[in-house]
Amino acid sequence: MRVSVSRSGGVTGIPRRAAVEFVMRGERSPSDNEWAGLYRAARSQTDQLQRDSGNGLARDAFQWTVQLGRQRLEVPDSTLTGPLRQLAERVLAEGG
Amino acid sequence: MVRQGVIPPYLLERIAGAAPREASREARLTLVADQRLRVARTLEADDGARPGGRGGLHREISDAGGSEDLPGRLVRKEGQDTVDDVDVNRAYDGLGATYGFLDDAFGRSSLDGDGLALEGTVHFGSAYDNAFWDGSRMVFGDGDRKVFNSFTSSLSVIAHELGHGLLQYTTNLAYEGQSGALNESFADVVGVMVEQHALGQTVHEATWLIGEGIFAPGIQGAGIRSLAAPGTAYDDPILGKDPQPSRMDGFVRTREDNGGVHMNSGIPNHAFYLAATELGGHAWERVGRVWFETVAGGKLDDRVDFVGFARETVVTARRLFGLHSDEEAAIGTAWRTVGVGAQ
Numbered sequence: 549m550r551v552s553v554s555r556s557g558g559v560t561g562i563p564r565r566a567a568v569e570f571v572m573r574g575e576r577s578p579s580d581n582e583w584a585g586l587y588r589a590a591r592s593q594t595d596q597l598q599r600d601s602g603n604g605l606a607r608d609a610f611q612w613t614v615q616l617g618r619q620r621l622e623v624p625d626s627t628l629t630g631p632l633r634q635l636a637e638r639v640l641a642e643g644g
Numbered sequence: 645m646v647r648q649g650v651i652p653p654y655l656l657e658r659i660a661g662a663a664p665r666e667a668s669r670e671a672r673l674t675l676v677a678d679q680r681l682r683v684a685r686t687l688e689a690d691d692g693a694r695p696g697g698r699g700g701l702h703r704e705i706s707d708a709g710g711s712e713d714l715p716g717r718l719v720r721k722e723g724q725d726t727v728d729d730v731d732v733n734r735a736y737d738g739l740g741a742t743y744g745f746l747d748d749a750f751g752r753s754s755l756d757g758d759g760l761a762l763e764g765t766v767h768f769g770s771a772y773d774n775a776f777w778d779g780s781r782m783v784f785g786d787g788d789r790k791v792f793n794s795f796t797s798s799l800s801v802i803a804h805e806l807g808h809g810l811l812q813y814t815t816n817l818a819y820e821g822q823s824g825a826l827n828e829s830f831a832d833v834v835g836v837m838v839e840q841h842a843l844g845q846t847v848h849e850a851t852w853l854i855g856e857g858i859f860a861p862g863i864q865g866a867g868i869r870s871l872a873a874p875g876t877a878y879d880d881p882i883l884g885k886d887p888q889p890s891r892m893d894g895f896v897r898t899r900e901d902n903g904g905v906h907m908n909s910g911i912p913n914h915a916f917y918l919a920a921t922e923l924g925g926h927a928w929e930r931v932g933r934v935w936f937e938t939v940a941g942g943k944l945d946d947r948v949d950f951v952g953f954a955r956e957t958v959v960t961a962r963r964l965f966g967l968h969s970d971e972e973a974a975i976g977t978a979w980r981t982v983g984v985g986a987q
Contacts, residue, residue: 561906605779
């Protein structure tokens with residue numbers, strides 16, 4: 549499984565991008581298991597994600613694009629919460 | 645097995661020398677002291693009856709305490725003494741400097757022209773690398789301290805956020821594509837002018853930078869944007885190179901960042917710089933006044949593009965300074981130089 553994240557916008561306008569790949573089935577390392585757990589928690593949240601485009605008056609807020617396998621999500625910073633935010637932030641922090 | 649690239653250099657600990665940190669802190673302290681003086685002078689001058697019954701300066705700074713819950717706990721309000729938190733005090737002083745600028749330069753009381761309270765929240769999020777306007781308040785992260793210092797470190801960043809607020813109460817330029825880039829550019833123009841006003845700088849003395857002091861020691865950059873030379877503010881192995889164009893032939897088409905609003909703002913930013921430096925003196929007295937009256941005049945479409953905005957600035961310059969005035973000529977020439985037809 550590949551999860552890629554990009555964060556654009558913000559007052560600096562400096563984007564950040566990163567991705568991780570991990571094994572979901574078969575022989576897995578402890579690290580694979582950890583990422584798979586984060587992924588499943590995030591995935592279960594995506595159906596409940598608010599469909600609005602966030603606060604229309606916000607300026608300089610981050611814009612996130614999270615690609616979970618084939619699913620692409622574009623999420624304003626204010627609505628990126630819970631397990632999906634945990635996953636996205638961790639990918640940016642630790643992904644390559 | 646997790647297949648990751650090398651650990652992003654972004655996360656690598658930076659070896660920071662003590663001298664640059666001390667030097668930049670000195671500079672910031674000087675700036676804050678200067679702006680405090682100027683605000684005090686403005687407020688003294690304003691003491692007494694205010695024409696039109698405008699409201700006065702009212703600030704409230706709250707502390708999110710590392711959470712992402714707004715507004716956070718109120719820690720300093722108007723008239724209260726400094727507290728033992730440099731971010732609270734810098735936000736308080738920055739809001740005051742911006743209020744003082746709008747009042748002194750344009751006779752406008754706060755963002756709405758009627759003394760709207762200026763509210764800010766500091767310590768938002770954990771190592772949060774951003775500052776933003778949420779529609780009613782300015783919000784500042786602490787930065788990760790490896791690449792970015794606290795986002796209250798730069799007066800131009802604080803004033804930039806208030807520039808977005810000013811637009812919300814004048815012409816709320818739609819935040820995508822060219823109108824979005826104009827929104828960003830106007831916020832930058834307010835950012836640099838507030839800093840120049842606080843320091844008493846003429847157009848030829850100013851740095852024309854947004855975010856001077858925002859980078860942690862060791863990061864190769866003077867600031868996050870340069871109006872004088874878009875595309876040159878930073879060039880660093882971690883951050884890459886400043887991607888801003890200064891002319892229309894470099895206009896960036898992208899889906900990210902609401903259509904590249906923080907990139908393409910370089911084009912109108914540079915037009916403002918060219919016109920201001922052609923005319924000399926203080927930026928807010930001539931070109932800044934034209935930009936302000938253009939957005940405050942109530943005639944600008946909120947989806948205006950670069951050409952439409954350029955045309956309106958020329959019309960405003962004629963109205964304020966006269967047909968064939970130096971201001972009209974400088975502004976028309978500046979737009980043509982960056983590749984935006986203003987006729």
